[in-house]
Amino acid sequence: MRFLKAIRSKPWDHQGEIASAMAGDMMSVSTSPQQLALNLFLAVASVLFALFGVAYFMRMEVDTSSPFFCGAGYWEVLQEPDLLWLNTGILVLTSGVIEFTKRESRANRLLTTKIGLSAGALLTLAFLYGQSAAWGILHERGHLVDSTAAASFFYLLSGLHALHVIGGLWVWLSATLSAFLDRDEPNKVSETVRLCAIYWHYLLVLWVALFALFLNT
Amino acid sequence: MAYVPIADRPDEMHDPQSFVTKYIWSQDHKVIAIQYGATAIAIGVVALVLSVLMRLQLGFPDTFAFIDPTDYYQYVTMHGMIMVVYLLTALFLGGFGNYLIPLQIGARDMVFPFLNMLSYWFYLLSVLILAASFFIAGGPTGAGWTLYPPQAITEGTPGAEGGILLMLLSLAVFVVAFTMGGLNYVTTVLQARTHGMTLMRMPLSVWGIFVATILGLFAFPALFVSAIMMAFDHLLGTSFFMPAMISLGESVEHAGGSPILFQHLFWFFGHPEVYIVALPAFGLVSDVLSTHARRNIFGYRMMVWAIVAIGGLSFIVWAHHMYVSGMNPYFGFFFAFTTLIIAVPTAIKVYNWVLTLWKGNIRMTVPMLFAMGFIFTFIHGGLTGLFLGNVTVDLPLSDTYFVVAHFHMVMGVSPVLVLFAAIYHWFPKISGKMFDEGLGKIHFWGTFLGTYAIYLPMHYIGALGVPRRYFALGTTDFIPESAFELNAAITVAAVFVAAVQIVFFINVFKSLWNGEKSDPNPWEATSLEWQTPDNPPRHGNWGLHLPVVYRWAYEYATPGVKNDFVPQTVAPVDVVMEKPGDIFKESEH
Secondary structure, eight states: OHHHHHTTSOTTOTTSGGGSTTHHHHSBOOSOHHHHHHHHHHHHHHHHHHHHHHHHHHHHTOOTTSTTOOSSSOOOOOOOOTHHHHHHHHHHHHHHHHHHHHHHHHTTOHHHHHHHHHHHHHHHHHHHHHHHHHHHHHHHTTOOTTTOHHHHHHHHHHHHHHHHHHHHHHHHHHHHHHHHHTOSOHHHHHHHHHHHHHHHHHHHHHHHHHHHHHHHO | OBHHHHHOOGGGGSOOOSHIIIIISOOOHHHHHHHHHHHHHHHHHHHHHHHHHHHHHHHSTTTOTTOOHHHHHHHHHHHHHIIIIIIIIIIIIIIIIHHHHHHHHTOSSOSOHHHHHHHHHHHHHHHHHHHHGGGSTTOSOOSOTTOOTTGGGSTTSTTTTTHHHHHHHHHHHHHHHHHHHHHHHHHHHHHOOOBTOOGGGSOHHHHHHHHHHHHHHHHHHHHHHHHHHHHHHHHHOOOSSOOOOEETTEEOSOOSOOHHHHHHHHHHHHHHHHHHHHHHHHHHHHHHHHHHHTSOOTTHHHHHHHHHHHHHHGGGOGGGGOGGGTOOHHHHHHHHHHHHHHHHHHHHHHHHHHHHHTTOOOOOOHHHHHHHHHHHHHHHHHHHHHHHHSHHHHHHHTTBHHHHHHHHIIIIIHHHHHHHHHHHHHHHHHHSBOOOHHHHHHHHHHHHHHHHHHHHHHHHHHHTTOBSSOSOOOOOSSSOHHHHHHHHHHHHHHHHHHHHHHHHHHHHHHHHHHOOBOOSSTTOOOSGGGGOSSSSOOTTSSTTSOOBOOSOSOOBSOTTBSSSBOOTTSOGGGOOBSSTTOOOOOOOO
16 A cells, blocks of 8 residues: 555655655665565465466366367376375474474574474474375375376475475575574574574465365365 | 665675676676676577578578578577567666666665676576577477477477477576566665655656566566476476377377467466566666656656556456467457557557657757657557457467567567667766767667568568468468568568677777766766766765655756756755756746
């Protein structure tokens, strides 16, 4: 809304409220640049996964009467391994631990922050290991990446989600390292942890949405 | 937290000392802008040469033995992709975006300089991957710049083995590069403006770049998605896009994929892409026109709103590229409607440019010539868009040279003219040297008249029904002899226009080598980049203190004021009036 209000002002009319040379300074920035960039990135990632979602549904509904359809390649439902439930649980736990770490680091409690940072990293690794194990199970059952469209999408989307997790883990590990080596100001670590928490919650919501999609199709 | 501390970071004051940190691994937005610009122009020259080769074949078939159909399709494909993505997008946003955003909003640099540097190196990587495809077995892909499956990855298509993979990889890397740059541009515009720089005091260049960047952030993922899925189809044998079919007498391994799905994804990126190129061009040309006409831009607010409106609408018009794909006719109706709606804000912009010139004190400088040339080519290209936006008119014109002429006028020639206008306009600031006016005028007239000689006849042969994408036309009943002669004439014009670009490069290098030292503000412009303490601006841009902005960037020819322009940084009490004793009151335009 503030944006809409801003673009209604008349810059040539200097008698108005923006006449003050310091007009720009009056408006405050409620989010840090890092926070804004993260928000934008999450929006971009959401568009990315939403487009994959659209593609998923369109591919599911390939018209069997169309000339492209030759009796093969129709949608076969994929039986997802039960291990994914455990992985989802681990991701929920990770989110919780990271939220805990955020609070501890904000309160400047160094020991618990370090414990939280380590636990968060280990749980994230456990999630990634679990996902790769799920891939292994599918592989053993004969569902290869090119077997069916549902399997292709499963590998593609869970893989892309894992890549996003790995990207976040990189930042998380650098914050962990800083905390243990006392390299950065505690404030900086706390800010990184705060942003990581947003990112992990996002990854959790994203995974739950993807998992629900896989289970129901 | 206010904007200014983010704009004014003291660490930016320390000049990088070594050659490597200053010019190679530089985090200075101006150096990165020049790196982006030089890389984009270098790969753009490749695209230009490819277009000449293509035209030689079309104008004089059976003459050039070294061009076979495979080569021809590779030229077409690489020319299109390089021009749209690696030249225009990169030069407008990576080049001018990087250079102008911090300077025009009064910041010392981008908010995330390291990310900015990374963005350039990823972009360079994507260009190198693309260029590498010329040197692999089978050569680059010849699938057409739209890369439609199943053809793009099916045996028999040029570059279907390695070329297409390098293209997809290059595009994916480009998207990553763009996302890093884009997050930076948006954050910088929103959070790093100097004292007094409200959103509505920003020059339209920044507005165009800002909105185009947001479009890019949300449109490029679609390209990323389609590139990844096609790479999966090709490498891993999945069937996202690949249907079951018989190719060269054998059944392919794929089944059930949807080629139309790819088209939707591609154009969901592809159409906003048109505006990712056009909106920065709109912004830059507005500033050039206003400065050299000595008039405030007509309808500033409307110009901003039009940029925002076009940006929004550009996401709901994509399927007008797919009228002949066999989609539901009601879809076509919807997309024709939205397509024609987008003409409204676009027309507002054109009227406003013309009205800015009206009664202006026009200075026929080289940048102004290019900017005015843009108005002509953009109107012509825009009007043929009305034909193609209507389903029933599009059907007979689809896949003819009419389409080629249309999109070259509207998003080839027009943005390129703006690029030249902008390069000439900001050259004195970027280099500190003045270019040769005479050579610049030769460059303009050769380019402007030459492109008309190319594209006006092309509309005609398109209306005759001459199909695009053909290596040679052969003999048919419906193509008269005159069309062949016109094709030859078009090729002559194309070779001429390509040759005229040499004048531009001579001008740039000659001016850099021993050009006259430029005045810090040679065009008597009002915006911040012309008010820097050093010319060209040094690292950190503003010396000790950030500039303070008192007004918008279009205070030209204000009644009662002695000079015909008032820079954004001059306080009201310091404005020199015609009559001593008068007090400057901001104008009511």
